[in-house]
Amino acid sequence: MSILLADALKELALQPGESRCVTVDDYEVEVRRPALVVEDAGPMVDIFLNVPPSSRSITFVVNERTPILPSPIEITESDLAPE
Numbered sequence: 001m002s003i004l005l006a007d008a009l010k011e012l013a014l015q016p017g018e019s020r021c022v023t024v025d026d027y028e029v030e031v032r033r034p035a036l037v038v039e040d041a042g043p044m045v046d047i048f049l050n051v052p053p054s055s056r057s058i059t060f061v062v063n064e065r066t067p068i069l070p071s072p073i074e075i076t077e078s079d080l081a082p083e
Helices: 003-012
Strands: 019-024 027-032
Touching: none
Parallel strands: none
Antiparallel strands: 019 027
């Protein structure tokens, strides 16, 4: 970026969220300054609800163990031959 352009942009003194549009030699030039983004929105809040038990509720008991997987499919050269 040229020094003249950088100086001209500084002179605009755009506030966050503002933009300016100028036509120069049949070119429309728009300069924008992005709005401020708040990255830290505060502490994350976990929502806890005290829901009364229902007669339709279901309880699952999960035991951690190794999964039972199917045996691998073995393909031989005879399987690849055209029929």
